[in-house]
Amino acid sequence: MVFNVDKIRSDFPILSQQVHGKPLVYFDNGATTQKPKCVLDTIEHFYTKINANIHRGVHKLSDESTKAYEQARETVRQFINAKSTCEIIFTSGATASINLVAFSFGEAFVGEGDEVIVSEMEHHSNIVPWQLLCERKKAKLKVLPFDDNGDLMVEKLDELITNRTKIIAVNHVSNSLGTVNPIKQIIAKAHAHGVKVLVDGAQGAKHGILDVQDLDADFYAISGHKIYGPTGIGVLYGKQELLEQIPPWQGGGDMIATVSFEKTTFNELPFKFEAGTANYIGAAALATALKYYQSVGIEAAVRYENELLEYATQSLLTINGLRIIGTAKEKTSIISFLVGNIHPFDMGMILDKMGIAIRTGTHCTEPVMAHFGIDGTVRASLAFYNTKEEIDKLVEGVKKVKMMFA
Numbered sequence: 316m317v318f319n320v321d322k323i324r325s326d327f328p329i330l331s332q333q334v335h336g337k338p339l340v341y342f343d344n345g346a347t348t349q350k351p352k353c354v355l356d357t358i359e360h361f362y363t364k365i366n367a368n369i370h371r372g373v374h375k376l377s378d379e380s381t382k383a384y385e386q387a388r389e390t391v392r393q394f395i396n397a398k399s400t401c402e403i404i405f406t407s408g409a410t411a412s413i414n415l416v417a418f419s420f421g422e423a424f425v426g427e428g429d430e431v432i433v434s435e436m437e438h439h440s441n442i443v444p445w446q447l448l449c450e451r452k453k454a455k456l457k458v459l460p461f462d463d464n465g466d467l468m469v470e471k472l473d474e475l476i477t478n479r480t481k482i483i484a485v486n487h488v489s490n491s492l493g494t495v496n497p498i499k500q501i502i503a504k505a506h507a508h509g510v511k512v513l514v515d516g517a518q519g520a521k522h523g524i525l526d527v528q529d530l531d532a533d534f535y536a537i538s539g540h541k542i543y544g545p546t547g548i549g550v551l552y553g554k555q556e557l558l559e560q561i562p563p564w565q566g567g568g569d570m571i572a573t574v575s576f577e578k579t580t581f582n583e584l585p586f587k588f589e590a591g592t593a594n595y596i597g598a599a600a601l602a603t604a605l606k607y608y609q610s611v612g613i614e615a616a617v618r619y620e621n622e623l624l625e626y627a628t629q630s631l632l633t634i635n636g637l638r639i640i641g642t643a644k645e646k647t648s649i650i651s652f653l654v655g656n657i658h659p660f661d662m663g664m665i666l667d668k669m670g671i672a673i674r675t676g677t678h679c680t681e682p683v684m685a686h687f688g689i690d691g692t693v694r695a696s697l698a699f700y701n702t703k704e705e706i707d708k709l710v711e712g713v714k715k716v717k718m719m720f721a
């Protein structure tokens with residue numbers, strides 16, 4: 316099947332604009348993806364026709380709002396192949412999903428002297444919540460290292476896991492190195508020792524067809540805005556039997572069954588973890604985004620992104636003095652690089668003037684930068700609406716910047 320990128324681009328209104336008088340080349344998809352028109356339409360339609368708070372109303376709009384929200388939950392369930400909608404918790408993003416698990420799982424299962432393992436390539440969102448937990452509980456944080464290509468040293472888990480290890484938190488896809496981690500293997504290894512696994516799927520949820528049952532993940536965190544949905548919405552998938560055993564992380568409306576000053580009882584799953592007014596419009600728009608992605612063809616999109624990755628890698632490597640940070644065996648379309656001594660910020664600022672949006676800095680992965688002894692990188696992260704012509708523009712742009720600094 317030919318991947319019709321022109322047709323796809325026409326679905327994303329933002330892509331046709333000019334920046335600094337140049338056609339926008341958007342290569343910052345790791346930070347956030349652009350939204351197809353159908354997602355924008357869902358938001359507008361909801362606010363102009365349906366909007367009413369969910370779960371608490373007897374009137375028609377509230378009923379419609381509630382149905383749309385719960386339908387969105389079912390769409391997410393299907394998208395990740397969870398067993399039940401009670402395993403789908405809407406959050407504000409991957410960060411909130413991870414914090415939820417670090418707090419609630421931590422309260423139930425982590426005590427003094429216990430151990431939590433994170434990998435060396437985690438986003439700060441999958442480090443700091445665990446550090447906070449370990450400080451609170453006097454537990455120990457251990458680190459699974461990666462090698463200089465950016466491959467996790469999975470075999471080291473055998474040494475790291477002890478009978479005090481409670482959970483491993485690892486990303487599916489690294490946002491700064493582009494590594495696709497062997498999470499199924501990691502989960503199997505962890506489970507062999509009775510250890511639970513949280514997968515940070517902020518970058519990974521769109522990397523192929525996701526099947527949480529096949530992975531046997533205990534928890535999987537998803538970011539809505541990185542999978543063509545709006546900001547402010549995310550998902551935590553958790554196995555029902557685990558979610559039932561862990562306490563709520565925030566208190567408020569909707570998450571309760573009964574409240575008195577003597578005692579509060581909690582709502583059933585998944586509502587126990589959704590305190591306050593949910594982002595129901597975000598959830599509905601996320602569902603539209605997931606359906607859109609499925610209609611494009613997830614496997615075809617990933618194949619096309621891999622082609623772009625290969626093309627970009629080869630093209631960038633023709634530039635003398637350009638070094639790619641992150642050369643793992645399995646990679647997704649995220650390329651971090653440095654050119655000679657040129658500071659990533661200088662590169663980013665000048666490329667911006669050419670209409671090319673890339674990200675510079677540590678990408679919220681300071682330990683990754685420390686591993687390579689660098690301050691930051693230039694990162695081009697590609698999506699299925701990008702083209703080889705855009706990659707050519709990036710390569711030309713980088714060459715120009717290099718000339719300026721020669």
Ligand code: PMP
Pocket residue numbers: 345346407408409410411438440441486488489490515517518537538539540549679
């Ligand atoms: N983990 C990874 C690997 C990420 O790339 C990001 C976002 N940069 C996050 C977590 C945080 O996601 P969110 O913005 O949904 O909180």
